[in-house]
Amino acid sequence: TILAVRELDVGGGTNDDGRWQKMPQKLTEAYPYAFTVSYVERARQHRWRCSDVTFHCSDGALRQQWIQTIREQLTALTSRPKHLLVYINPYGGKQQGECIYEQKVAPLFACASISTDVIVTEHANHARDHLKTEAELKKYDGVVCVGGDGMFSEIVHGLVSRTQRDNGVDQNSPEEKLVPCSLRIGIIPAGSTDCICYATVGINDPVTSALHVIVGDSQPMDVCSVHHNNTFLRYSISLLGYGFYGDVLADSERKRWMGPARYDFSGFKTFLTHHHYEGAVSFLPATDILGTPRDKTRCRAGCFICQHNGQLPNLCFCSIPEYEVGWGVVRGKFLAINAASMSCACPRSPMGLSPAAHLADGTTDLILVRKCSRFNFLRHLLRHTSKDDQFDMTFVEVHRVRRFRFTPRHCQNDSELDLRENGKQLFSQICRDHPACSCSPAYSSWNCDGEILPHAAIEVGVHCQLIKLFARGIEEQPLFEDLANPPCAL
Numbered sequence: 092t093i094l095a096v097r098e099l100d101v102g103g104g105t106n107d108d109g110r111w112q113k114m115p116q117k118l119t120e121a122y123p124y125a126f127t128v129s130y131v132e133r134a135r136q137h138r139w140r141c142s143d144v145t146f147h148c149s150d151g152a153l154r155q156q157w158i159q160t161i162r163e164q165l166t167a168l169t170s171r172p173k174h175l176l177v178y179i180n181p182y183g184g185k186q187q188g189e190c191i192y193e194q195k196v197a198p199l200f201a202c203a204s205i206s207t208d209v210i211v212t213e214h215a216n217h218a219r220d221h222l223k224t225e226a227e228l229k230k231y232d233g234v235v236c237v238g239g240d241g242m243f244s245e246i247v248h249g250l251v252s253r254t255q256r257d258n259g260v261d262q263n264s265p266e267e268k269l270v271p272c273s274l275r276i277g278i279i280p281a282g283s284t285d286c287i288c289y290a291t292v293g294i295n296d297p298v299t300s301a302l303h304v305i306v307g308d309s310q311p312m313d314v315c316s317v318h319h320n321n322t323f324l325r326y327s328i329s330l331l332g333y334g335f336y337g338d339v340l341a342d343s344e345r346k347r348w349m350g351p352a353r354y355d356f357s358g359f360k361t362f363l364t365h366h367h368y369e370g371a372v373s374f375l376p377a378t379d380i381l382g383t384p385r386d387k388t389r390c391r392a393g394c395f396i397c398q399h400n401g402q403l404p405n406l407c408f409c410s411i412p413e414y415e416v417g418w419g420v421v422r423g424k425f426l427a428i429n430a431a432s433m434s435c436a437c438p439r440s441p442m443g444l445s446p447a448a449h450l451a452d453g454t455t456d457l458i459l460v461r462k463c464s465r466f467n468f469l470r471h472l473l474r475h476t477s478k479d480d481q482f483d484m485t486f487v488e489v490h491r492v493r494r495f496r497f498t499p500r501h502c503q504n505d506s507e508l509d510l511r512e513n514g515k516q517l518f519s520q521i522c523r524d525h526p527a528c529s530c531s532p533a534y535s536s537w538n539c540d541g542e543i544l545p546h547a548a549i550e551v552g553v554h555c556q557l558i559k560l561f562a563r564g565i566e567e568q569p570l571f572e573d574l575a576n577p578p579c580a581l
């Protein structure tokens with residue numbers, strides 16, 4: 092794939108790649124007109140690199156003809172962005188955002204003749220609010236964020252809210268069908284988890300992501316809307332987790348100074364605390380789709396399942412009252428309730444929370460981990476780091492759903508609570524106020540893509556392919572990697 096072409100001044104010796112100098116002087120005298128073509132070269136583990144190849148010719152007009160023809164071909168590729176709006180979070184991950192952008196990404200955008208407006212954010216939600224109200228979106232072919240999953244989430248909230256407002260859609264109604272965003276989003280990874288980038292590109296590497304932006308890739312993605320009592324709370328793209336992942340996040344927020352290691356520290360602490368939470372999960376299973384959460388097939392570039400399911404009518408956002416038919420309910424005590432709308436693969440767990448989940452199939456995988464021993468929970472967690480099936484355990488169940496609701500036990504109808512239960516509720520409240528007590532507190536928090544939600548009772552619906560990323564999904568690794576990388580791939 093060609094990225095750019097430029098003239099090379101052979102006589103003046105100004106070129107810096109040193110390649111032509113290796114040619115015998117006689118040859119450079121005979122072919123003094125040179126031009127350089129930059130192209131994408133695939134490296135190991137889904138990495139892409141920019142490589143150059145220089146061509147020499149004997150006459151200047153011929154060189155101009157080559158350059159002009161290649162430039163015309165490149166301009167004709169309408170999927171490639173020409174103007175981008177870039178937001179950089181200077182405080183994400185290891186605080187390298189600005190440096191990564193200036194050193195690795197900006198030169199590539201310049202080489203591909205992409206113009207950029209760059210905003211270094213000054214506070215949290217700066218990017219979100221700028222997109223929501225001020226940004227002149229008509230000027231751009233896409234929005235790029237430099238940061239982690241939190242920064243990506245800001246961009247999604249800004250763009251989705253803006254699109255709904257521009258189209259007169261009320262975000263507060265959980266039944267409303269949302270209007271898809273037209274601008275694509277690029278992520279230059281510079282965060283702590285980078286799970287969106289990892290699961291859509293296959294690696295968290297800034298140069299690879301920049302090249303996917305330049306070649307104009309497009310990957311649709313599902314977005315979950317989260318409501319509480321007919322009030323909009325947030326959107327989620329990767330993980331909604333109550334219990335374990337909620338508690339890990341709540342604890343780790345107090346340890347931001349530790350950087351990315353805070354998740355391991357809080358993970359270990361939360362694992363030892365071993366709290367469980369009681370409640371009811373009701374859900375609308377996706378029955379009309381291809382694929383299940385226990386499949387061996389994975390969502391990969393050009394995924395057939397996403398294409399197929401993406402075309403199905405999504406009955407949960409229309410006014411057919413019968414959609415209530417077929418809801419399932421599970422009540423009990425849970426260590427974790429997770430909804431993974433995509434695999435959530437990341438360096439910590441290369442297969443992810445739900446390895447067979449799809450990026451754009453209009454569903455989320457609802458994973459219910461019931462109360463069990465610490466030993467069994469550890470076995471379950473450990474399976475996330477290997478190829479073993481984390482769902483093949485008696486205390487774990489998984490459903491592929493279009494919608495779900497969670498009601499913590501102490502929030503349920505008074506009529507459902509008998510006297511004895513009311514007594515327990517009071518007891519739990521006391522426990523919440525006195526953390527030294529060894530029983531579990533009544534409520535956990537929801538971890539919504541790395542943000543804590545203010546309510547435990549929520550209602551969630553999946554909006555199929557609401558946004559698009561500058562990515563193409565993970566490409567299948569070729570059987571013989573070296574054959575896929577011949578030395579002079581143009």
Ligand SMILES: CCCCCCCCCCCCC/C=C/[C@@H](O)[C@H](CO)NC(=O)CCCCCCCCCCCCCCC
Pocket residue numbers: 239240241284285286329330336339340354355358359362435437439440443444469472473475476538539540541542
């Ligand atoms: C024994 C090792 C087991 C390892 C099991 C690891 C499973 C990890 C699955 C990670 C899934 C991440 C999903 C991504 C969520 C993002 O939207 C969000 C924003 O960036 N990240 C987090 O909330 C950040 C969440 C980070 C969660 C980290 C959990 C670490 C668990 C460590 C448990 C240690 C137990 C050790 C017992 C000896």
Ligand SMILES: Nc1ncnc2c1ncn2[C@@H]1O[C@H](COP(=O)(O)OP(=O)(O)OP(=O)(O)O)[C@@H](O)[C@H]1O
Pocket residue numbers: 179180181182183184185211212213214215216217237238239240241242243245281282283284285286541
């Ligand atoms: N200028 C800023 N100052 C402070 N916070 C910011 C600024 N810009 C963005 N943020 C906030 O910082 C939070 C974390 O950012 P980001 O996602 O880039 O990194 P991270 O948390 O280290 O990575 P991850 O989300 O992958 O774990 C985001 O929620 C974002 O809202």
Ligand SMILES: [Ca+2]
Pocket residue numbers: 313432433448449450451452453454455
């Ligand atoms: Ca999905």
